[in-house]
Amino acid sequence: MCVALLTIKNLSAWYNDEKMILSNFSMELAEHEVVGLIGLNGAGKTTFLKVLSGLHPVFHADRICFCGSTVNFRKQDFKLCRYTVFAEDNSFSYFTFREYLSYVCSAYRKEVPNLTELIQGFHFETYTDTLLKDLSTGNRKKVFLITAFALKPKLLFLDEPINGLDFQSTEYLYQQILGYKEYGTILFSSHILESITLTSDRVFVLEHGKIQQTFEHGQISAADIREALHDENDR
Amino acid sequence: MKMTGKAFAKKLFGAKYERLSRMLLIDLIVFWGLYIAGWSVQIAPSVRILMISAFTAGVMWQALSSKDTAVEMQHMLMLPSLHQEFVFSYVAILGVYTIFTKTATLLAILLAVSIWKPIEILGLLVCAIHAVLMAAAVYSLKKFWCASSLWAASIIMAIVLLGNKTWLILVLVMNGIFAVQILRKADGYDFYRQESEKSYIVKRQRRGSLWWYFFRYLGFHKNYLINTFVMWCIALILPYFLGEIGSLSMVPVGFAVLSLNTPVCILLSCDRDLEQAVRFLPGQVQMFCIPYVLFLFLCNMTADVIFLCSLQIQNSSVTVSMIFAAVFFALQSAVLSVLLEWFYPIRAWKIESDLWHHPRKYIVPVTMLLLAGVVIAWPALLPVLMILLAIEVVVLFFILWKIQ
Numbered sequence: 051m052c053v054a055l056l057t058i059k060n061l062s063a064w065y066n067d068e069k070m071i072l073s074n075f076s077m078e079l080a081e082h083e084v085v086g087l088i089g090l091n092g093a094g095k096t097t098f099l100k101v102l103s104g105l106h107p108v109f110h111a112d113r114i115c116f117c118g119s120t121v122n123f124r125k126q127d128f129k130l131c132r133y134t135v136f137a138e139d140n141s142f143s144y145f146t147f148r149e150y151l152s153y154v155c156s157a158y159r160k161e162v163p164n165l166t167e168l169i170q171g172f173h174f175e176t177y178t179d180t181l182l183k184d185l186s187t188g189n190r191k192k193v194f195l196i197t198a199f200a201l202k203p204k205l206l207f208l209d210e211p212i213n214g215l216d217f218q219s220t221e222y223l224y225q226q227i228l229g230y231k232e233y234g235t236i237l238f239s240s241h242i243l244e245s246i247t248l249t250s251d252r253v254f255v256l257e258h259g260k261i262q263q264t265f266e267h268g269q270i271s272a273a274d275i276r277e278a279l280h281d282e283n284d285r
Numbered sequence: 286m287k288m289t290g291k292a293f294a295k296k297l298f299g300a301k302y303e304r305l306s307r308m309l310l311i312d313l314i315v316f317w318g319l320y321i322a323g324w325s326v327q328i329a330p331s332v333r334i335l336m337i338s339a340f341t342a343g344v345m346w347q348a349l350s351s352k353d354t355a356v357e358m359q360h361m362l363m364l365p366s367l368h369q370e371f372v373f374s375y376v377a378i379l380g381v382y383t384i385f386t387k388t389a390t391l392l393a394i395l396l397a398v399s400i401w402k403p404i405e406i407l408g409l410l411v412c413a414i415h416a417v418l419m420a421a422a423v424y425s426l427k428k429f430w431c432a433s434s435l436w437a438a439s440i441i442m443a444i445v446l447l448g449n450k451t452w453l454i455l456v457l458v459m460n461g462i463f464a465v466q467i468l469r470k471a472d473g474y475d476f477y478r479q480e481s482e483k484s485y486i487v488k489r490q491r492r493g494s495l496w497w498y499f500f501r502y503l504g505f506h507k508n509y510l511i512n513t514f515v516m517w518c519i520a521l522i523l524p525y526f527l528g529e530i531g532s533l534s535m536v537p538v539g540f541a542v543l544s545l546n547t548p549v550c551i552l553l554s555c556d557r558d559l560e561q562a563v564r565f566l567p568g569q570v571q572m573f574c575i576p577y578v579l580f581l582f583l584c585n586m587t588a589d590v591i592f593l594c595s596l597q598i599q600n601s602s603v604t605v606s607m608i609f610a611a612v613f614f615a616l617q618s619a620v621l622s623v624l625l626e627w628f629y630p631i632r633a634w635k636i637e638s639d640l641w642h643h644p645r646k647y648i649v650p651v652t653m654l655l656l657a658g659v660v661i662a663w664p665a666l667l668p669v670l671m672i673l674l675a676i677e678v679v680v681l682f683f684i685l686w687k688i689q
Contacts, residue, residue: 103565129567141562144501145493153493157566181501 055081055235056116056205063094063101063109063259071097072109072259079205082231086246087239088275089256095239096137098256099209102237103134130158132205135194137213143183147174147193150182154197168196171222188214199226206230208238212245224248243272255279289361290374296357297382297635308386312393319397328399331448334412336395337388338444341416344387344638348379349424351636355478368473372425375476376468380417387642388413408454415457415464422464425471495576502552509548513584516546520592524599536596537610537660541653543588544618547646549581554631555640570685574623581619589615606667610660613671614653620678621649 061075071094087095100106104123114121121128142150155162172192191214198206212220227249230236240246246253253270255263255278263278298304426433447453503509523539553560563569589611597603634640660667
C-alpha cells in the first residue's frame with residue numbers, strides 16, 4: 051500500500067526544439083483520488099496524458115515514481131496498471147465492442163467481467179456486436195469508457211471523456227468517476243467545468259506546460275476555477 | 286479560388302512546397318544513376334505511352350478517391366464559392382501532385398533505360414496530362430459508370446492500337462479538351478467522398494481474435510483484396526513463364542515475386558490509431574506481432590502453394606527443396622515486413638497514394654529477390670538460410686520479450 055501512487059518531478063516534453071509543451075511540470079497523484087486537469091487549448095493536457103501513456107517519446111523528467119519505485123512508462127509492469135481513454139480513437143475499427151473488450155482483457159491478463167450494468171448505464175445495449183468502424187463518435191467513446199471501467203486499473207487516464215457523450219451517458223460517467231475511487235485513481239482532462247467540479251478531489255490548472263494553481267476539496271468551485279482560467283487568458 | 290489551390294497544395298507538398306523540389310531532386314538522381322549505369326531496354330513507344338497513361342490515371346484516381354482530403358473538401362464545399370472554379374483548382378493540384386511526385390519518377394526511369402528522342406518527352410508529358418484530365422472527368426461521371434467505362438476502355442484501345450502513330454498525340458489532346466469540357470460542367474460535390482453508409486453488421490464473435498480482425502480488414506479494403514487476388518493469378522501463370530525461360534532453377538525468383546503483396550504489409554502505417562493502440566496496450570509484441578507475422582505468412586504461403594500446384598500440373602517437377610524454399614521465402618518476408626512495420630512505420634504520408642508508392646514498401650521484396658539470387662547461385666545455401674531464419678526467429682523472440 052502506498053500513499054503517493056505516481057510522482058513526477060520536473061517533467062519537460064516537446065515536439066521540436068523551438069517550443070516546449072511541458073516544462074518543469076511536477077505533480078503527485080495519491081491512491082484512490084480523482085484529479086481533474088483543466089487548461090486552455092494548447093496548455094499541454096493531451097501531451098501530458100500521452101507522455102503518461104508511453105506514446106510521447108521525447109520528454110525528460112528528474113524523477114518518475116510509481117508506488118515508490120522508478121518507472122518507465124513504456125514498460126510492461128506500468129502498462130498493466132494503467133489504461134487511457136483518448137479524446138479521439140479510431141483504433142481496432144474492425145472489432146466489435148465485445149471482441150475489443152476480450153482482446154484488451156487478455157492484454158491486461160484479466161477475465162472478461164460482467165458488464166451488464168455498465169452497458170445499460172451507458173445505453174450501449176444495441177451496439178455491443180457492431181463493428182467499431184460503424185459506430186458514431188459518441189458510441190465509440192463509450193466503447194473505450196466501458197472498457198476502462200471494466201478493467202479497473204490502478205490508474206485511469208481520461209482525455210476529455212465527456213466529448214461526444216449524450217446527456218444521460220454524461221451523468222452516468224460522473225457516477226462512475228466518483229465510484230472509481232474504490233478501485234484506483236483517475237486523472238482526467240476536461241474543458242467542461244461541471245465535470246471537474248462534480249467529480250474531482252483535486253484540480254490542476256495547467257498553463258504553458260506547468261501547473262499554475264491547484265484546488266483541493268472544499269476550494270473547488272466553478273467560480274474560482276473560471277477566474278483562474280480567465281487570469282490565464284489575460285496573461 | 287486561389288485559396289482552394291493553396292490549401293490543397295500545402296497539404297500535399299508541405300508548408301513551403303518543399304516536397305516538390307525534394308521529389309524532383311530524387312527523380313534527377315534516379316535518372317542520372319540509371320543513365321550512367323548504362324542499362325538499356327528496348328521499349329516500344331506504345332508501351333511507354335500506355336505505361337505513363339495507365340500509371341498516371343491510376344495514381345490520380347487513388348488521389349481523387351482518398352479519404353484523407355475529405356476534411357479539407359468538406360470545409361471547401363461548405364464555403365460559398367463557385368463550384369466550377371473549385372473543380373479546376375482541385376483537379377489541377379491533384380494533377381500536379383500526381384505528375385510531379387509519382388509520374389516523374391516513372392518517366393525518369395523510362396528515359397534513363399530506353400532510347401528516346403527529345404520530342405518524345407513532350408509526347409509523354411501530354412499523355413500524363415491527358416491521363417490526369419481523363420481520370421478526373423471519369424471520376425466526376427461515376428454516376429454514369431457504364432458510359433465512362435466505355436469511354437476509358439476506348440481510349441486504352443486507341444493507345445494500344447495506334448501507339449506507334451504520331452497523330453495519336455492529337456487524339457489524346459482532343460480527348461483531353463473533351464475531358465476539360467466535362468470538368469467544366471462538373472460540380473464540386475461530384476468529387477466529395479461521402480462517408481459510406483454505416484452497415485451495422487452484427488458479428489456474434491465474442492473472442493477478440495486478431496485473425497478475424499485481419500480477414501475483416503482485408504474484406505473491407507477491396508483494393509487490398511484485389512491485390513491479393515492478382516498475386517494468386519500471377520502465381521498461377523508464373524510457372525508458364527519460367528517454363529518459357531527453360532529453367533526451373535529460377536523458382537526462388539517466383540517465391541520472391543509472390544512476396545510482393547505489399548498492401549497487407551502496411552497495416553500499422555496506414556492506420557495511425559491502430560499503431561497508437563498497439564503501442565499503448567500491454568503485451569502487444571506477442572499479441573499483435575506474432576499473429577500479424579502468421580497472417581502475412583499465410584498470405585504469402587497461399588500464393589506459393591498455388592504457384593507450386595501450377596508448377597506441378599505444368600511440369601511435374603516440384604521437389605521437397607522447393608517446398609522448403611517456399612516456406613523460407615514466405616516466413617522470412619513476413620518477419621521482415623512486421624519488423625519494418627513495428628520499428629519503422631511509414632509516417633510521412635499525406636494521402637493514401639503516398640503510402641502505396643512509398644519506397645520503404647519495396648525493401649522486403651527487393652531483399653527477397655536478392656536472397657532468391659543467392660539461392661539460385663548456391664542452392665546448397667538454402668538449408669543454411671533456413672537455419673539462419675530459425676535463429677533469427679528465436680533471437681527476435683528473445684529481444685522482443687526483453688524490450689516488453
